[in-house]
Amino acid sequence: MRHLRLPITLTRSGMLAEQLMRAFWPLWTVALVILAAMMMGWHETASLEAFWSAVVIGAVALFSTLFWGLRWFRVPSRLEAIARVDAAMPGRPIAAIADTQAIGGDDPASTAVWQAHLARMAERTKSAHAVEPDLTLTDRDPYGLRFMALLFFVVALLFGSLLRITSVGDVVSGSNDTLLAGPVWEGWVEPPAYTGKPAIYLNDVPAGDLSVPTGSQVTLRLYGEVGALTLAETVSGRTGEIAAASDPQQKFDITQSGTLSVLGDNGIAWDITAIADEAPEVELTGPIEADAMGEFSQPFMAFDDHGVETGTATITLDLTQVHREYGLTIDPDPIDPLVIDLPMPYTGSRTDFDALLIDDLSEHILANLPVTMQVQVVDAAGQVTDATAEQMILPGRRFFRPFAKAVIEQRRDLMWSKANVVRVNQVLRAMAHRPDELGIEETSYLRLRTIIRQLDRMSEFGMNDDGQGEIVQALWDLAVQLEDGRLADARKRLERAQERLAEAMRNGASDAEIAELMQELREATDDYMRLLAEESEPSNGTDQADNSENTTELSMDEIQALMDRIEELMQEGRMAEAAELMEQLNQMMENMRVTQGEGGDGPQTPGQQSMQDLAETLRDQEDLSDDAFRELQEQFNPAPQGQQPQQGEQGQQGEQGEDGTEPGEQPGEQGAQGQEPGNSGSAGDTGEDGQGGGQGLAERQQALRDELQRQRDGLPNLDGEAGEIARQSLEQAEGAMDGAEEALRNGDLAEAIDRQAEAMNALRNGMRELGKSLAENGNDDPGQGTEQGEASGRPVPGARDPLGREIGNTGQSGTEQELLGGVDVNRRAEELLDEIRRRSGEQERPEIERDYLRRLLDQF
Incomplete structure (x- = not known):
């Protein structure tokens, strides 16, 4: 058969390689040892008697191993190759x-x-493949x-020389007696280590x-x-001893x-x-930039022929510009x-790189004052280069409320000189004269009055x-x-509660401690969200900047659902998962906008409608x-009518309760779910010819594709780009749906399931990219008021997966619900995996089922 020629030829080639390795491994082992000894120059330093003794021993070893290899070497026949290929297939087809x-x-x-x-055997031969040779010795x-x-040969390559092999002839002929006593001279040049160049x-x-x-x-x-050889050089520049x-x-x-x-015999120059x-070299590549909170970023560029080691930025007060x-x-x-130390790349080359110096110096005396910034870099050779000093105003936090600006100005004056203590005290007293008007x-x-009293004492006795x-x-x-008003205190209280809960996760707190800490976190979160909502109202007169494009829109229900899940995981001892969700909660709280309820009742935008569909x-x-x-x-494991699945097959049929419902599902819901539009008919319904079920599934698949x-x-x-990716994914x-429909019509359920999995993955990716594109194009958050947990990446309270289980708080498809009633999840997963392996190895099972089980094993 033509399709067997290539596997048989490759297998026979592998068998030939096996024979060569097994028969001639002593030959190439001896050959490598002899070559390594010659490359290291041992024949040049040995005496003439030792040299000829080694030659005789090496020749005997070579001819002995060659004779042994020829004796045991056998060219494998084509029949042997066919037998090996045949043995690799079940049933020897x-x-x-x-x-x-x-x-x-x-x-x-x-x-x-x-x-x-x-x-059937001829069909099975089409799966023939080349058998890998066994080259182990x-x-x-x-x-x-x-x-x-x-290893001996590799060391000789590193520290010896192939040119020394040619000197064997000189030793044999005796044309150069001086070489018998060893090399006349040897020399090395080792470049500095930082250059990375070899010796x-x-x-x-x-x-x-x-x-x-x-x-x-x-x-x-x-x-x-x-004295036979001497050195002459003018490269060291040595003048001492x-x-x-x-x-x-x-x-x-x-x-x-x-x-x-x-200089001397066999000399060289x-x-x-x-x-x-x-x-x-180093230079600043752009102006310094800063945000309203005072964090600045200064771009710079540095390069060196062998790499920059360290760098600093020196900021000095420019008194002439004040x-x-x-x-x-x-x-x-x-x-x-x-x-300030300049940031250096952690990975990659430091010979030429661009970076950002990022820092927050809002509390420093130089903040918001004229300064000069001079960057300096040092290479591995110790050479230092200073860039030209740049004049700038060192960024600091900006205060918008007049009273806060006045306090910061007095703080600056006090840091400027201790002699300003009297003046600062007088100004603060004047500011506090009529607090009702402020x-x-x-x-x-009260905090201001405390500061004034401290300044009174320092004005009288001096300030250190x-x-x-x-x-x-x-x-x-x-x-x-x-x-910031009360919002800053609420934020600190929230951070403190989060830190205490994180510490409890690391130390393994008890259930009572977890409940207490979670209650503290809930109260702190409620206070923070309430104050955040008050500060965000247009009529409150604050100067908070509108950064709505960088905020995350959350509802209290979502936050409470996430905290409930964290508490549940901690009580179950799954601290790693709880810590991951806690980090997600922290990130969500960092940048968010408060919403009321689950979503607005207003009309949906086209993007929102598309996401919902x-x-x-x-x-x-x-x-x-x-x-x-x-x-x-059901095709491979038919059960009598009315008979419940056995305990051993519950892993394949899904975990069900005693009443036949899914975990977490109320009795009666299962039937209701089967009546959704587009899902008419049950999975097991078949027509009189036994094919109705597959055709019904194909019709449903076609309807989904048309939709x-x-x-x-x-x-x-x-x-x-996100919009284009979304269209391509859909x-x-x-x-994939078209391929699944064709497989269903042909009765190939395993292939149909694979194509359906591809369709679902592509749909999820398309929804995710569509959500990004809607956000980039200024649309409302598509996840608000819908069930797109996957598109928005946030948990949706009450959402359920296709099996009726509650979706996990990460918003991904699947569940974090306990489905086994306290049974060890890892042990149960191992039992299911062993069962799949056992079934895939049973030859009496249909090939289509075994092929599907093997694909399942490939997933794990």
Whole structure:
């Protein structure tokens, strides 16, 4: 058969390789040892008697291993290759085809059965594949002699030279008696480690020009009679004590270009060119930028021929540019320059890179003052380069409320000079004279009065560094409180509750402690959300910036659902999953906008309608895939009518309660779910011919495909890459549905399930990208008020998967619900996996079922 030629030929080639390895491994092991010894130059240093003894031993070993290999080597025949290919297939179909019918040749029924058997075996031969050869030699070489020889050869390649093999002829002919006593000289040039360049073995370098980095170290060894060879060089620039030119070992660094010579018999000379290490370069590539909270970013670029090691940015007060008024009229106290380390790339090359210096210096004295920034980089050779100092205003946090701005100004004056303590005290007293007119809260006023009392004492007795730092910090906290109002305190309380809960996760808290900490977190979250909603009202008169494009829109129900899930996981001891959800909650709380209830009642946008329709299509496709899987099981595991599945098959049929419902499903819901539009008929319904079930599934698949095509035609016009990816994903989903429909009509349920899985994955990806595109194009959040947990990436309270289970709080398809009633999940999963392996190995099962089970195993 033609389709067997290639597997048989490849298998025979592999068998030939097996024979070569098993017969001749001693030969190449001995050959590697001999080559390694010659590359290391042992024949040059050995005496003449030892050299010839080694030659005789090596020749005997080579001829012995060659004779042994030829004796045991055998070319595998084609019949042996066919037998190996045949043995790799179940039932040995190739041998079966070659068999003849022993009895019953005159019986037409027997002959028909025999012909059917031959046809099935011939079909099975189409799955023939080349059998991998067994090249292991552990049984023949238990001590790993071949690996020792290979290691010996690799070491010789690294530290020896192939050119030394040619000197064997000189030893045999005796043309160069001096080589019998060893090499005349040896030399190495080792470049500095930071260059990353390899060492140079001078014996392999011919006379002439040689370029090496400056700072390379030369090591030279002279053999033989002292004085027979001498060193002459002009590359080290040494002026102090210099070793004698005839010393057996010389070591020095190359600092300049010049010559390096070995004088005497077999001498040699090189013209050395010392390549100087270039100084690094650095520059600021753009203006400094900052946000309203004071965090700034300064872009810069640095490069060096061998890589930048470190860098710093020095920020110095530019006193000449300071507008000297109010508290700045007097000379400032000494202000040390601020030195910040430049960020270096963690991975990749440092020879040429762009980076951002990001920091928040809002609380520093230099914030919002004229400064000069000078960046400096250092390379591995210790060379330092300073960029030109740039003048700028060092960014700091911006305060919008007048009272907060006034407090920050007094804080700056006090940091400017301790002599401003009296003036700052007087200004703060004037500000606190009529608190009712300022419109500040009582807590902020009390903090201000406390600061004033401290300044009174310092005005009388003097201010030291510790007192100055205490007042400066208190003024900063007061200004932040005045600017942010109660929201800052609520945020700190929320962060503190989150930190305590995270600590409890790490230490394994009890159920009572978990309940107490979760209650604290809920209360802190409620306070923060309430204050956030109040601050976001247009009529509150605050100066909060509108960053709605960077916020996340959440409802209290979603947050409570996520916290309930965290508490449940902690009580079950699944701390890793709880910590992951806790981190997700922290990120969601960092940047969000509060909504009321589950969503608005206003009209949906076209994008929202498309997302809702696609979610409905996805749910219908999941239901259809479940029905197809149940029908596939019923084909191979039919049960008598009215008989419940046995305990061993519950893993395949799905975990059900005693009343036949899914876990978490109320009795009566199962039947209601089967009556959804587009899902008419049960999975197991068949017509009189036994094919009605498959045809019914195909009709449902066709209806879903037509619906998806209609939804694709009704998508809004969205620009950007995400919109294009969404359209392509939905097109792929439609193609997969078409393939599933064709497989269902042909009765290939396993293939249909695979195509349906592709369609569902493509649908999910399309919904996710459509959500991104809607956000980029300024549409409302498509997940608001719908069930697109997958598109928005947020949990949707009350949402259920195709099996009627509650969807997990990560918003992904699937469930985090306990389905086994306390049974160890890992043990149950292992039992199911073993059962799948057992069934896939049973030869009596139909090939289509075994092929499907093997595909299941590939997933795990």
